[in-house]
Amino acid sequence: MVEEIQKTIDTEEEYTINMGPQHPSTHGVLRFVVSLKGELVKNVQPHCGYIHRGIEKMCEKITYPQIIHLTDRMDYLSAHINNAAVCLTVENALEIEMPERVKYIRTIIEELSRIASHQLWWCAFGMDLGGLTCFFYGLRDREKILDIFEESTGGRLIQSYNCPGGLMNDIHPNFQQKVKDFIKYFRKVLPEYDQLLTGNVIFQERAKKVGYISKEEAINFGLTGPSGRGSGFACDVRKRAPYHMYGKVDFKEVLYTEGDTLARYKVRIDEMWESMKIIEQLIDNIPAGDYAVKMKPIIKLPEGEYFQRVESARGEFDVFIISDGNKNPYRIKFRSPNLVNLTAINAMSKDHKIADLVAISGSLDLVIPCMDR
Amino acid sequence: MNIIGYITDIFKGVISLLKGMKVTGSYFFRPWTVVTQKYPENRKKLEMYERMKGxxxxxxxxxxxxxxxxxxxxxxxxxxxxxxxxxxxxxxxxxxxxxxxxxxxxxxxxxxxxxxxxxxxxxxxxxxxxxxxxxxxxxxxxxxxxxxxxxxxxxxxxx
Missing domain, CATH: 3.30.70.3270 (Alpha-Beta Plaits)
Incomplete structure (x- = not known):
């Protein structure tokens, strides 16, 4: 009897197993229902919603300044970018021009949080594939950015530093010097990342030609951010629709055409170099001026629909607000890059080994709270 | 030809592993680069940033x-x-x-x-x-x- 069942499992029929909701490599509560044939993955069915908090619905009850702190709790690794997206939408709706100083500071902190996010991704990705050393080295460098954040904004992971009309408070006097010190330090340390992991033969074997997705498919699935750019899809919102200071600084859009896990890895490593380049151009020229525009105590958007795209660390993050003229939005919708990137996982992992599924989901850099909202 | 390729692959792999171990090894002999803090013991010396949202x-x-x-x-x-x-x-x-x-x-x-x-x-x-x-x-x-x-x-x- 047992032998018979064993025979059908091994030869003809697929069998399904659960990966998650509590699995170390999903970095949150995400459940994959995986259909396997032997060790080969035939179908992956992601089930999300385990930490659905109804943030979009909550936003309909609260005022615009209060929405900011909820967006922190979605994609917590690029919290500042999410904040800035909502603030930009509100500011564009009210047609307020921000002071140059605000734009400079927002851009610098956005790039710093992009580096911090990629660092944490690098640690976790290395750890998923069996390199525990990466985890310590990445967190060590990320700590320096978090210290910079804490000194100026008061928060380490979630800062709530933006508010409609500018910033909560001015930057700390030490901010510029500390950022310069960090860039100097990180330019020395980042090549170590390559020596540790990129060239490693075990990592290369596990990442090369795993999870291939072509450019056409990437566009069809709507992959954005480093995941889309690894397939050659030029989708950087900072280049396509510049906001803040991105139109005026010189940086390169990182593109790789291989479309596999290694390409997505390399995009993120190169993006850290580009982010440092952006910060170096801005950090010395922060203009003097106000850190915030005086706003009315109760912000009311005029009736209409407002939309803003920004590039978060994981891809395109969009905010869409419908206002009926009240102090709280009629409807607010966030386009999370994570949820859209997740849809491609079935196409990517077809006919790969189950161990490669960990590498593929890691290379997409999924943040689950942003997916479920 | 296959055998030569196989052996060079092994050597390339070993070299790549040694490169990584060079990084970790260099930190092993530089104890002043350690950033770990012993938290409950250093409570008295801890200085938080003044703007910290505690x-x-x-x-x-x-x-x-x-x-x-x-x-x-x-x-x-x-x-x-x-x-x-x-x-x-x-x-x-x-x-x-x-x-x-x-x-x-x-x-x-x-x-x-x-x-x-x-x-x-x-x-x-x-x-x-x-x-x-x-x-x-x-x-x-x-x-x-x-x-x-x-x-x-x-x-x-x-x-």
Whole structure:
């Protein structure tokens, strides 16, 4: 009897197993229902919603300044970018021009949080594939950015530093010097990342030609951010629709055409170099001026629909607000890059080994709270 | 040809592993690069940044006076109802009625540290304090009363 069942499992029929909701490599509560044939993955069915908090619905009850702190709790690794997206939408709706100083500071902190996010991704990705050393080295460098954040904004992971009309408070006097010190330090340390992991033969074997997705498919699935750019899809919102200071600084859009896990890895490593380049151009020229525009105590958007795209660390993050003229939005919708990137996982992992599924989901850099909202 | 390729692959792999071990090895012989802190032991030497959002406090001066007029703007702005203000009518010597706070209740268990109460307070009565050790044994102790016993409104602060 047992032998018979064993025979059908091994030869003809697929069998399904659960990966998650509590699995170390999903970095949150995400459940994959995986259909396997032997060790080969035939179908992956992601089930999300385990930490659905109804943030979009909550936003309909609260005022615009209060929405900011909820967006922190979605994609917590690029919290500042999410904040800035909502603030930009509100500011564009009210047609307020921000002071140059605000734009400079927002851009610098956005790039710093992009580096911090990629660092944490690098640690976790290395750890998923069996390199525990990466985890310590990445967190060590990320700590320096978090210290910079804490000194100026008061928060380490979630800062709530933006508010409609500018910033909560001015930057700390030490901010510029500390950022310069960090860039100097990180330019020395980042090549170590390559020596540790990129060239490693075990990592290369596990990442090369795993999870291939072509450019056409990437566009069809709507992959954005480093995941889309690894397939050659030029989708950087900072280049396509510049906001803040991105139109005026010189940086390169990182593109790789291989479309596999290694390409997505390399995009993120190169993006850290580009982010440092952006910060170096801005950090010395922060203009003097106000850190915030005086706003009315109760912000009311005029009736209409407002939309803003920004590039978060994981891809395109969009905010869409419908206002009926009240102090709280009629409807607010966030386009999370994570949820859209997740849809491609079935196409990517077809006919790969189950161990490669960990590498593929890691290379997409999924943040689950942003997916479920 | 295949065998030669196989052997060169092995050597290339070993070299790549050695490269990584060179990085970790160099840190092994540089103990001054260690950044780990021993937390509970170094409690006395810990210095937090002054802007750190640890908890919300109401600063009192030496004469036990605070700046809170009880206007309720922080309560209005709080997104999750962690602030509650109980006021009463204070009759001054010349018979004028004035609002004063009885209790400024702050529930740290519900607070998300968005900073809106500190930012919007018109008399700058609230501020953040860099205290981060909030673990307590009962849930009731997470509800704090920010104004001290017997404290009054500072002179010169308009209500």
């Amino acid at each position: 908890e919300i406090v109401m600063p009192h001066n030496a004469k036990n006076e605070h700046k809170c007029t009880g206007c309720g703007i922080c309560e209005l702005n709080c997104p999750n109802g962690s602030i509650e203000i109980i006021t009463f009518q204070l009759v001054s010597e010349d018979g004028k009625k004035k609002r004063a706070i009885d209790k400024h209740i702050y529930r740290i268990g519900m607070c998300t540290f968005c900073g809106l109460c500190v930012k919007t307070c018109p008399s700058k009565a609230l501020s953040f304090a860099p205290n981060f050790e909030h673990a307590v044994f009962s849930r009731e102790r997470l509800t704090k009363i920010l104004n001290k016993e017997g404290s009054v409104l500072e002179k010169g602060v308009e209500g």
